[in-house]
Amino acid sequence: MRSVMSGNEAIARGIWEAGVKVAAAYPGTPSTEILENVSTYPDVYSEWSVNEKVALEVAIGASSTGARAVAAMKLVGLNAAADPLFNSSWIGVRGGLVVISADDPGRHSSQTEQDNKNYARFAMIPALEPSDSQECKDFLMLGLELSEELNCPVLMRTTTRTSHSKGLVELGERHEPDREIGIEKDLKYSLLPAFTRNRPKEMYERLARIRRRVETLPINRMEMGDTEVGIVACGAAYQYAREAFPGASFLKVGSPYPLPVKMAANFRSRVKTLIVVEESDAFLEEQLILAGIKVDHGQDLLPHWGELDPALVANLLTAAGIPGAAASLLAQPYAAQEGLPVRPPTLCPGCGHRGVFTVLSRLKLWVSGDIGCYTLGAMPPFNAMNSDICMGASISTAHGIQKALGEAAFEKKNRKISVIGDSTFFHSGITGLLNTIWNNGNSVIVILDNRTTGMTGGQDTPGTGKTLMGTVAPALDIAHLCRAMGVSRVEVVDPYDLKAVEVSVTAALDSGQPSVIVAQAPCVLEYKVRMSDAWVVDLEACTACKRCLRVGCTALSLLSPDEKGKQKVEIDPTLCIGCGVCAQMCKFNAIGPKVAEPARA
Amino acid sequence: MDTAYQEPMNLLLSGVGGQGVILASFLLSQVALEAGYDIKQSEVHGMAQRGGSVVSHLRFGHKVYAPLFTPGQADLLLSFEPLEALRYLHWLKKDGLLVYNTVRVNPSTVSSGAAEYPEGVEERIGRSFGRVVGLNAVAIAAQAGTARAANLVLLGAASPSLPFSREMWDAVLKRELASNVLEVNLKAFQLGRAAVEG
């Protein structure tokens, strides 16, 4: 049977079919749907872990019992999980272990872009990269087998296009490997120098075995066509190149690390011009050059970052005199229309984050931010976020700033505040807070507790009282936790109450003590919050001062100019959930709940 | 050499979050599948919130490689909003077809006064382009029973230009749509189709 699946759905299907017992992840675009889909297969234990390091360690533990295990994450997640990744390469596996890194060339939804195939080379393990949904499933399953055969974790790299685009996938049944699952006492799991004397040597020997093995993997293959041009490619770039040069010869690489260099040398000898078409780093190109294989073109012609596409490949290579591009891709398209208004992402109408940023914007504080929906606080009309670096950094960088400033940190002009979401706090904010308290920091930290991981589509957290598989769990109380960690000033505020937020923030800053303010309001999207009927603007009272627009709510919009040329405001009744934040901005009492028409007799 | 390779048909859907673009694209993919084609589909939607631009690429044919295509390659542009039609007009082939909904949805930048909705969008579309079908899909959907079925109206209006039979559409809509909304949606589809067939 065949089904249309996204790459992530296909990976989840592969996890099920390959008999995986444990799958763990922390959400992050473009990887999130992998575990969301795994959780629909009850045969596999799946969990949202609190962060990627933990998720990979959970998978390593599962693999050590002989069970098959997978950990999935977005590109930057693997930075957080780098420690267990390298060390798991040192210990090897029992049950197959695949680590999935979903990369994001072009930064569709990531703070940076990086080519995580590099991690495979660094950790001396194989990297597989599928180019469509069918391969997502097949490569995942092959990766588990290779992991067991070669005694090492296997990295599978996808990109936004392979993760999110859909294609046909052949479905199979689930086969659990026929073996005992149990605890094993084996010194290989203890990375003590006394036990690892031979390990580096063994790892180099293993790498040699891996290098031999990839030469015979069917996922690496030559597709010979016209031998004038030979293209080496992997992942989505292979599909783009295939379309751009339909007649050319291809070396389709399924294991970008290690590259099957013998096969590549053979390919080289059969084509006149050899071109490497790859997204992100010159990863295949460098391996070819290291192996002494002549590369005619690669990233001398193609960009070092961002995404490729068929037309880009066709045009850039044609401009360099490479023959054979599909004519239709070389045609000049119409010119794009200029100057159209954009539709930027915005906080949802009624979002609890809005109240906090309205206040922070008014107080003009220096805000160290973090990663989540609330990063939109950096955008107009708030412009109230001065840094967002990596998850958890809002708290620890603010502490560093304070220590660098010394006494000056207490001057009014240097007042600063950290803002972090609940899921981000659980991910890696807790350690930063502990550090601040231990080292006598005095940061003020606002934790935006919306009871979900909003940005990635609303996944549960340790605070929601539920797990990925839907079981009930203890719901962590953030205020209690902070008190237990030694924060003396902990307050819970209602972010819809602008006055209360302002008082709380100002008092915390004035106190000079480390403080946590928990702004508690459930995500309106995830919990389908509606507080009342839509509020309305009294056009008699509205003076067109536009102060309410400073809350940046899309339910508010300007009316056409009236006879005096004034643009008053209206509220879209289909969007407004009645949170009342805009009304608190109005100095003329022009905004309020709809008053019921008096019933007529 | 892949001599059998023929270029696939490229459909671009553009609209605003919450308009049902993704569902429309899914239904199209299912009909293409029903017709026996290979398909690939790729969606770009910003963060989860409503109101952002949504774009979906659907390609079908004997064999499809890339999941996306680029400006100048679309055979059909199906736009759920005039500004989103204008924004992606240059994605059409010279002989491509635009089917679009004429009802505006203001971007947040326009409602907040930071930008203006461009004047004369429909004229600009008509001026720069030959094969255009513009229709008030919301009003037509309301006739069918609910304004929310505007996406089905647009599919209906695009359907005569696609290589799928009425039976294939019927089979897919009946299979994929929930029974409580099926009738309204079928009607919306038919009204959309009738609007272009006259």
Ligand SMILES: Cc1ncc(C[n+]2csc(CCOP(=O)(O)OP(=O)(O)O)c2C)c(N)n1
């Ligand atoms: C290391 C790492 N893992 C995952 C992500 C993806 N990511 C971005 S924001 C976010 C969570 C945001 O949730 P929360 O902090 O609760 O804020 P909200 O979006 O709900 O406002 C995640 C998981 C990331 N950017 N970095």
